[in-house]
Amino acid sequence: MSTSTFSTAITQARDLLRWRSPLRTELWAARLAGALEPDQAEPFLRELVADGGSEARLTLAALAAVTAPAHHPVLDLGPDPVPGGEPGGDDDNDSVTATSDVAAAVRRAAAGALDTLPEWARRMGRVTCEGAWYGKADPYGEQVLAALNFRYENGKEPHVLVVGIDQPHGGLAVDALVEEVKFLDDLGLAAAEPGVVAGRVLDAFELGDRILGTPVADTLPGVRPLAVARAAGVPGLVRGPGDDTAERFAELLPGLPGAGEAFAKLMEFVGDRPLWWSPARVSRFLTVWLPREAILSDAAVAAMPEVVRAWTRFHGDQPAVLRRIDEDAPRLPALMADDSLASLGKRLARQPRD
Template identity: 70%
Template sequence: MSTSAFTTAITQAHDLLRWHSPLRTELWAARLTASLEQDQVAAFLRELAEDGGTEARLTLVALAAVNPSPSPGDEAPSAEADESGVYTRAAEGLVDTLSPWASRMGRVTCEGAWYGKADPYGEQTLAVLSFRYENGKEPHILVVGIDQPNGGLAVDAVVEEPKFLDDLGLDAADPGVVGGRILDAIELGDRIMGAAVAVTLTEVRPLAIARARTVPGVVRGAGDDTASRFDDLPDLPGAREAFEKLVEFIGDRPLWWSPSRVSQFLTSWLPREAILSDEAIAAMPEVVRAWSHFSGDQPAVLRQIDEDAPRLPALMADDSPAGLAKRIAQSRRRL
């Protein structure tokens, strides 16, 4: 007796055969993948193979397209690689038994990439890749939302028409770097138990991974060079020293610059972690203001600086908030 998942898949595949759309079919296969529990996959694939009909073969080929076996150079968890291999093996030799349009699934060319803030404070960034199939049809973009306060994990993803990009206001970026950021963000989310993510991410995730892996020269663990493009450092004694501490604080998430992050930097992180000269302490408010202008010139951020900056000299003079690393460094300097 057929399972409910099998019956539903066959019905939906029958409709997809009329559309002749690789993209529509891949999106469906990604949602289908997300709906299957890991312990259901083998039985589901076996049922499709035993049926052998056109709809079943299309389902197997589509699942393999959005769950490709990683290439030898891909960094993928072994469990994920094993699962992808199951889909690939189940579809072996089947694509040639289907209409030519089905063979285009997964065979795309990356045409561009963009990256930038999703909101005024950069608490979420957007990584975007654009693709087109080998025959030039069905251009589309993959958009992945990456959370910054929680370490850079993927929290949402959508596949849209290219015109969707027009309203995002993102800067062009290196496709290999953006593809790597997408893979890094998804992998991080997989490692965090209970991470709050949108339902759309779960449904698009298999296709997002497959698309990112098709990008030539993917760079994993790439840094963000935003800070290196900042060239408006105030002409003040200690400004360079102050900016170096700011760069240390923002780390690999420089686009995230909100009132709460400014306050954390001035009132908590600096007193706890930083050893600064008197000149750098005096220059810090102007350095932070200059960085804030560069980072979007948000009024609420500038107001937060005005509120917190006057307290900085007193906070830096008080050793009680100092963390262990700062205390050790201070004791060594006194020797």
Template identity: 65%
Template sequence: MSTSTFDTAINQARDLLRWRSPLRTELWAARLTASLRPEEREPFLRRLVSDQSDEARLILAALAAVTPEGLDALTGENDVPADDLDTPSGGNNAPASGLDTPAGGNDVPTPAGEGAGAGAADAGVFGRAAREAVRASREWVARMGRVSCEGAWYGKADPYGEQVLAALAFRYGNGKEPHVVVVAIDQVNGGLAVDALVEEVKFLDDLDLEVAEPGVVAGRVLDAFEVTDLVMGAPVAETLAGVRGVAVCRARVANPVRHSPDDTVARFKDLPELPGAEEAFEKLAEFVGDRPLWWSPARVSQFLTSWLPREAILSDAAIEAMPEVLRAWSRFVGAQDEVLRRVEEDTPRLPALMADDSLAGLGKRIAQNRRH
């Protein structure tokens, strides 16, 4: 780790001490975490622990607040020997001059906050050092990560739903610095978290999102980040890494419900009263799966000209009802005129495509043979 990296962080922390803004400090810490190379993290934390200046304590507390897995896990070394660090002792280290110890003494909460990795942050040497840093710091430092969720929204980020937005609103315990965390989740490539930002609440005014259950939205945020972590070289925005720590910690505060199914299909009540309509819709629901808001012209064509002929066995009534079912579904998900035009263009070809056995996939051919 270069000396300049540490010195720059200390200088920036000095400015943050003057600002006294938990949110500004958390966002800065998330960017700092993203900028540190893996081999730099442990030396950086060691220097912070041994420095014990106001600025170093602030950095430790801030890093803990935006590191849901805990500072020791951040280094990749969960078993750092305690005697290898000059870890502050809560009883023998009085706060440095100029720092106001918050009321409550040793009852100061873990920096990561409830539901946001507090246990992990307090588990090891660096986590304990961060906890001591909070005890010895100004009262506003203890507010970092300690927020309440005040609402959630979810909906399409673009006309075709190729990305969706998950938004969560938060406020600190003293009522100040309300903000929203917005995460863009890609639908085309499997539900990746591809970008995120933290903005003022009025930012939502420019978004066409629906009110949603906070726990469900938070769960989708965590699910999306989990998918991103599993995809090597995932195509994400350069800005994502610098916001990730705050976004993940905030989602954990909101009591996430993991892997909750999207209820868009269940809320669809406009099924045409036609023979075969229910059968047709069952196949449509199977196709859209857990990403029902993604409904673009290309996806319409994929469904009608490729997926149905390859995968589905449909009655003549279902084939005849499919155009009306697709029109109703397209209106329900707020599809653009281009989508409806593609439905009109491709549905006349459906009977011939379904009758062409050469287009059937292996699974469909096996199912057809079992019927005979």
């Protein structure tokens, strides 16, 4: 971390002390944390600790608010306080140098910093989740949105965290932003349980950590620290939550012979991403996946087009999806009868057993 970068951070922190906004300060700290590489963090924190001024202490406290585990109260920055208790001592430098983990280093360096800052700064991270929403970001659900609404403990600066979750690449976070609550008005999302939505946000970020090379928004790294801290602090977290879309659709299932069997295979295909239903995905289901993987009765094959049409109507009756069904569904019986399209597992499953 260069001296010029440190100087810029101090200058910006000086402005934030005048603004007196916990949210503005946390957003700034998230961008700062998102730009830190592990090998940059320790030198930067060392400079902050050595400086010891109000701007440096605000920076440390703000970084702690957006990088420390969110289940820790902000005034209790974790179990690893800086030896000696006061920022700026030799033990501080030793504690920062002792770990390459950014979050742990920030917690150590920031211990006690909040006690020396104005009261407004102590509200950083101290928020209540007041609602949650979840739904499609586009007509085909190729990206879904998870939204969480927060307010500080004094009731001020309400804000909404919105995370875009990609479906074709498995459900990873590809974008995130923090906006005013009125931003939700035009999104058309359905209300949901906050713990479930927060769990989906955390799952999406963790998946993104495991999958390299998927395009994400340039702004995502600068929002991620705050997004993860906010989501992790929501009470009643549900990790790996299920989706009730299939259950809500079940009552609309066509009353045809084989419809239940056909629907079971459709749900096996859509898996844990039922909101994603595009022309390309329905075509893959009818022309590739079913012939390759599914063993169906004649009644289920005959019912499948109507089941898929009903599923499409449930998802907004998109004309392009319905046209693709009309194009591909007539070929389904022939494709299902073509043994050359079946996977090895399907062929083995159809062999008679002794």
